[in-house]
Amino acid sequence: MSLWVVLPAAxxxxxxxxxxxxxxxxxxxxxxxxxxxxxxxxxxxxxxxxYVEQVELRPDTPDxxxxxxxxxxxxxxxxxxxxxxxxxxxxxxxxxPLAGTLRLYPIQAIGANISMxxxxxFAALRRPLPLGQRGYLDKNEFLGVEISAGAQRVLLVLMAxxxxxxxxxxVDDGLQVERGQVIAKIQMGSQVDLWSPAGALTxxxxxxxxxxxxxxxxxxxx
Numbered sequence: 001m002s003l004w005v006v007l008p009a010a011x012x013x014x015x016x017x018x019x020x021x022x023x024x025x026x027x028x029x030x031x032x033x034x035x036x037x038x039x040x041x042x043x044x045x046x047x048x049x050x051y052v053e054q055v056e057l058r059p060d061t062p063d064x065x066x067x068x069x070x071x072x073x074x075x076x077x078x079x080x081x082x083x084x085x086x087x088x089x090x091x092x093x094x095x096x097p098l099a100g101t102l103r104l105y106p107i108q109a110i111g112a113n114i115s116m117x118x119x120x121x122f123a124a125l126r127r128p129l130p131l132g133q134r135g136y137l138d139k140n141e142f143l144g145v146e147i148s149a150g151a152q153r154v155l156l157v158l159m160a161x162x163x164x165x166x167x168x169x170x171v172d173d174g175l176q177v178e179r180g181q182v183i184a185k186i187q188m189g190s191q192v193d194l195w196s197p198a199g200a201l202t203x204x205x206x207x208x209x210x211x212x213x214x215x216x217x218x219x220x221x222x
Contacts, residue, residue, distance in 0.1 A: 027088075027092065028092075028185075029091060030091070030093055030182070031091065033095075033180065033212070033213065033214040033215050034214075034215055035179060035180035035214050035215065036180070036214070036215055036216060036217050038217065039098075039179070039221070040217045040219065040220050040221055041097035041098050041154060041194070041196075041201065041217065041218055041219050041221075042095065042097050042179060042180050042213070042214050042215070042216060042217055042218060043084065043095075043097070043205075043211040043212060043213050043214065043215075043216045043217070043218040044084065044094050044095055044096070044097050044156055044192050044194055044213060044218070045084045045086055045090075045094050045095070045192040045211070045213050046084075046086060046090040046091045046092075046211065046212055046213050047084045047085045047086040047087060047090050047123065047192075047210070047211060048084070048085055048087070048123040048124075048126065048208060048209065048210055048211070049082065049083065049084055049085075049205045049206060049207050049208060049209045049211060050083040050084065050085040050119060050122065050123055050128065050129050050191065050207065051081070051082075051083045051128045051129055051207060052080075052081070052082050052083075052128075052203050052205070052206065052207060053080070053081045053083075054078060054079070054080055054081075054198060055078070055079045055080075055081055055195075056077070056078050056079075057069075057070045057075060057076045057077060057078075057079060058076065059076075064137070064138040065134065065137035065138055068107055068137075068138075068142070069144070069155075069157060069195065072105045072107050072142070072144045073105060073144055073146060073155055075155070075195075077197070077198070078197070078198035078199075079195050079196065079197060079198055080195070080196050080197075080198055080199075080200075080201060080203065081193055081194070081195050082193070082194045082203055082205065082218060082219065083129075083191060083192070083193045083194075084191065084192050084193075084194075084211060085116075085119045085120070085122075085123040085129075085190075085191050086186065086190045086191065086192065087120060087123065087124075088120075091213065092185055092186050092187070092188075092190065093170075093182045093184070093185050093213065094145075094156070094158055094182070094183055094184040094185070094186065094192055094213065095180050095181060095182055095183060095213040095214045096147055096177045096178065096179060096180065096181045096183050097147065097154050097156070097179070097194060097218065098147050098149060098152055098154055098179055099147075099149055099176075099177065099178050099179040100147045100148050100149030100150075100152065100176070100177065101147070101148055101149065101174065101175075101176055101177075102145060102146070102147050102171055102173070102174070102175050102176075102177045102183065103145070103146040103147075103148075103173055103174065104143065104144070104145060104169055104173040105143070105144030105145070105146065106142075106143055106144070107141070107142035107143065107144055107157075108141065109139060109140055109141040110138065110139045111139055112139075112162070113136070113139065113140040113141055113160060113161065113162040114135060114136050114139055114140065114162050115136070115161065115162045116136050116140075116159070116161045116162070116190070116191065118133040119133075119136075119191060123208075125208075126207065126208025127207065127208065128207045136159070136161075136162075137159070140159050140160055140161070140162070141159070141160045141166075141167060142157050142158060142159055142160075142167075143157075143158040143167040143169065143184060144156070144157055144158075145157075145158065145183065145184070147177065152200075152221070153196070153197065153200075154194060154195065154196050154201075155194070155195035155196070156192060156193065156194060156195070157192070157193040157195065158184055158186055158190065158191075158192050159186070159190055159191040159192070159193075160186055160187065160188065160190055161188045161190055166186075166187040167184060167185070167186050167187070167190075168184060168185045168186075168187065169183070169184050170182055170183055170184050170185060171183045171184075180213075180214035180215075194218060194219075196219070199222055200221070200222055201219035201220065201221060201222060202219055202220045202221075202222055203218070203219050204217055204218060204219055204220055205218055205219075
């Protein structure tokens with residue numbers, strides 16, 4: 001058989017084997033994580049910080065994503081948002097930033113999920129994702145998670161990419177969770193936003209920083 005036939009065929013087999021290993025083993029891995037000491041919120045996801053912003057939620061909030069979050073959680077006023085983008089090589093398990101009571105708020109997709117590919121590019125460049133590149137925030141499937149303990153309260157918004165529109169909660173609504181505990185899995189390329197009341201937390205991570213769920217602290221309690 002010609003070498004020009006064997007080599008492309010062998011390369012195709014290797015690429016297929018690499019994809020299968022990534023998709024059905026590497027992507028679903030759950031490596032042990034030492035949880036950061038203290039009580040400050042730990043990073044909820046692996047990846048790179050995509051943006052750190054202050055948001056004002058009002059009855060006439062113009063941003064569709066902010067309106068979806070506002071309606072899902074029933075919140076208003078000023079909030080801080082720290083977004084983490086999970087790349088294709090990152091662990092896709094989400095961890096609880098704090099210990100407390102967990103509540104789940106499914107947010108249905110508006111039509112079909114769309115690609116978050118632009119987030120991959122800006123995360124790789126370690127630049128903040130511009131507002132004009134965030135169309136998926138208006139449409140894609142979300143899972144809202146609220147964790148509260150006494151005066152402390154944080155919200156997570158887990159987002160699914162268009163490849164596989166599935167976010168799988170791994171804990172039940174109303175459960176008491178530990179700081180750094182695995183609480184959900186996002187099936188493909190994705191994003192996790194940490195929302196906190198303005199002034200409650202001081203972000204310790206900047207745009208482009210690489211973070212690791214559980215083992216790193218993402219913000220300090222004010």
